[in-house]
Amino acid sequence: MLKNLCQKMFGRSLWVYHANSGGCNGCDIEVLNVLTPYYDVERFGIKLVGSPRHADVMLCQGPAMRSTARALRRAYEAMPAPKLVFAIGSCACGGGVWFDTYSVLGPVEKVVPVNYYIPGCPPRPEAIIYGVAVALGLVDKKTAPVQFKQMEFPIPQYHPGDLRREQDMVVYEKLEKV
Amino acid sequence: MSVLSKLEETLICLKAGRVTLPYPAQAQPLPENFRGRPIFDAAKCIGCAGCANNCPAREILVFDPCQEMRILQYLGRRCTYCGRCADVCPEKAITMSLEFENATGQIADLGQKLELFMSTCQRCGRCFKGAGVIEDLKMKGYRADDIQSERWIYRSRAFLEGQPVVDDIPIELD
Numbered sequence: 533m534l535k536n537l538c539q540k541m542f543g544r545s546l547w548v549y550h551a552n553s554g555g556c557n558g559c560d561i562e563v564l565n566v567l568t569p570y571y572d573v574e575r576f577g578i579k580l581v582g583s584p585r586h587a588d589v590m591l592c593q594g595p596a597m598r599s600t601a602r603a604l605r606r607a608y609e610a611m612p613a614p615k616l617v618f619a620i621g622s623c624a625c626g627g628g629v630w631f632d633t634y635s636v637l638g639p640v641e642k643v644v645p646v647n648y649y650i651p652g653c654p655p656r657p658e659a660i661i662y663g664v665a666v667a668l669g670l671v672d673k674k675t676a677p678v679q680f681k682q683m684e685f686p687i688p689q690y691h692p693g694d695l696r697r698e699q700d701m702v703v704y705e706k707l708e709k710v
Numbered sequence: 711m712s713v714l715s716k717l718e719e720t721l722i723c724l725k726a727g728r729v730t731l732p733y734p735a736q737a738q739p740l741p742e743n744f745r746g747r748p749i750f751d752a753a754k755c756i757g758c759a760g761c762a763n764n765c766p767a768r769e770i771l772v773f774d775p776c777q778e779m780r781i782l783q784y785l786g787r788r789c790t791y792c793g794r795c796a797d798v799c800p801e802k803a804i805t806m807s808l809e810f811e812n813a814t815g816q817i818a819d820l821g822q823k824l825e826l827f828m829s830t831c832q833r834c835g836r837c838f839k840g841a842g843v844i845e846d847l848k849m850k851g852y853r854a855d856d857i858q859s860e861r862w863i864y865r866s867r868a869f870l871e872g873q874p875v876v877d878d879i880p881i882e883l884d
């Protein structure tokens with residue numbers, strides 16, 4: 533449904549707003565690289581605008597930080613209704629390397645709802661163009677979750693909750709099963 | 711003056727020619743030593759969790775539900791593609807691929823999860839030889855990262871409330 537809506541609403545041109553909420557400036561440079569003549573996304577109608585009120589798409593870089601979360605939320609709410617949010621870079625997708633420091637709240641999806649994720653540190657300009665193409669429904673995404681199982685699960689599980697204290701000793705209740 | 715400068719600018723622009731890369735039609739060659747997303751080879755992995763201990767973003771989680779099994783989960787969401795996991799892997803089970811077109815609508819698409827069978831020593835019942843001093847401080851016994859909420863946890867034997875074990879360090883990341 534979202535895909536159909538995207539193709540209908542955003543078929544002609546996307547105006548992007550570029551919001552950095554505390555990143556290291558690496559992803560900003562890659563996004564600006566996309567907008568330069570080398571990757572020239574104005575061929576596809578993508579244009580950088582200065583105000584979120586003119587924008588269809590918000591490109592978020594950097595994690596949601598304590599100091600900028602409110603401003604990011606306000607910028608998101610200022611955008612007119614059919615809107616997309618792209619999280620660009622590993623900070624915006626998952627909080628980055630410093631995801632657990634005091635000033636970082638986490639990924640930007642804690643503050644604004646994110647529609648598309650473009651991981652990378654920073655992502656290549658090609659990857660950003662590819663992400664926009666995925667959002668527009670021009671190409672299919674290439675990634676899929678991988679799960680590998682070597683054995684099935686009837687084995688009894690070890691769980692710290694089954695530990696109890698008994699006369700200066702720690703006893704695992706289901707020991708004979710494990 | 712102004713007209714002349716404009717003409718000069720035009721000449722410079724004409725000299726530069728066309729620089730736009732034909733990306734969507736034709737892929738550009740990647741630079742040498744390019745590192746894309748890591749690919750985990752479950753057939754080679756021995757489950758030593760060296761990658762989990764070396765990951766600077768702490769996003770490779772290890773969970774031991776029982777003695778014979780180890781779950782190794784790679785989240786992929788805050789990976790910086792630094793390649794330290796591939797460097798430290800003794801079996802070369804992790805390769806840094808050339809994939810960079812990883813854009814997706816669901817963040818769970820980037821994850822990889824390995825459930826490995828750990829055969830144990832018949833004599834001692836453990837999988838590996840005893841840990842060194844630093845490993846002893848960091849983790850004792852089983853490793854139990856929080857897979858549900860995707861968090862890396864230093865868990866030690868101080869699991870009982872208010873009963874810290876001697877030589878235990880009070881690291882709790884939550």
